[in-house]
Ligand SMILES: Nc1ncnc2c1ncn2[C@@H]1O[C@H](COP(=O)(O)OP(=O)(O)OP(=O)(O)O)[C@@H](O)[C@H]1O
């Protein structure tokens with residue numbers, strides 16, 4: 476509850492006031508904390524930073540687990556037991572432990588070493604938990620009850636809870652939104668990086684100029700900090716050369732302006748390149764391409780519909796397709812790769828047929844599929860191809876690359892290459 480009280484009263488305050496709110500909290504450490512907290516907000520909105528500072532300043536027993544690093548649940552269990560109870564506890568885990576193994580060992584240990592105050596498990600990049608074993612997330616959300624210990628799980632995510640919640644239902648965590656930093660808050664935070672050889676006012680006026688140029692195109696604190704460090708030496712040049720005084724803002728502005736404009740072009744380049752590299756890595760870190768679960772399958776279905784000849788659908792997607800001769804299926808003279816020809820348009824019903832076929836073994840789709848299709852069009856991942864003669868049946872084309880769709884497929888454990896005619 477302390478964490479909640481602090482955040483609910485504290486984090487909307489400008490950074491300087493946050494720590495005073497923090498110190499003014501009356502701590503009742505023995506009290507049980509809410510079983511799970513779900514903290515969400517865009518990239519660089521300070522989720523990790525605020526939680527880390529809180530844990531350290533209040534000296535709360537905690538362990539921070541990165542879901543990127545803990546690629547298996549076993550690693551997660553090991554890290555939690557290790558940091559709360561030591562290596563002997565962690566060593567008790569069997570090979571490929573189940574959640575109940577973890578719960579059993581945790582219970583044993585916590586009955587020997589009961590918590591004097593809440594133990595926190597902070598899960599970074601929690602959105603990756605959606606790709607883990609379906610029981611893991613519901614178990615973490617009510618771990619407190621399962622292990623009968625004063626433990627609380629804090630999930631940090633870029634994705635809102637509504638898109639996160641498993642559709643089988645689960646314990647509802649306490650939700651906390653981290654809004655993006657305002658321009659004023661960014662100014663305060665960035666001004667703290669002030670250079671030792673210059674005054675704080677001088678650095679602050681530099682940040683003011685920098686934000687004036689970049690704020691409209693980039694609000695990412697990490698990116699802005701990088702830009703500030705990159706261009707500061709240029710800003711100081713006239714002062715260092717004795718050509719201007721620290722207070723001659725106008726002169727300094729004239730000098731730095733062309734450099735910042737040039738750097739502006741690389742902001743776009745950097746953003747583009749980071750999108751591309753992420754699309755190969757697994758996408759999860761990028762808000763703009765993070766898709767809801769079913770949309771991922773819709774996009775996969777659209778990709779298959781765009782690159783497979785329609786006549787091969789039966790072979791790929793009908794479970795009991797009877798006898799389809801392999802020679803008929805693989806027409807030897809059909810030499811051209813569909814990938815070289817580019818995506819072909821397909822009608823909506825074909826998309827849905829493939830979609831239900833690839834998604835069926837997992838869960839019955841309940842989400843509103845049509846609105847997700849139009850979102851994919853808005854995101855320009857699908858293109859609507861209009862045909863004058865066929866007003867009633869819309870046709871679509873898939874607009875993403877093989878790398879992109881492979882990365883999407885990996886996040887839902889779908890082996891797309893197995894379903895692509897070109898790669899048979
Ligand atoms: N209030 C703050 N004061 C100083 N630095 C901050 C503050 N908030 C964030 N930062 C810095 O900005 C960077 C991004 O913040 P942070 O890592 O907390 O973002 P995040 O919300 O966890 O983002 P992501 O979703 O990418 O994990 C970090 O380097 C952090 O130290």
Ligand SMILES: [Mg+2]
Nearest residue numbers: 522523599631
């Ligand atoms: Mg973070």
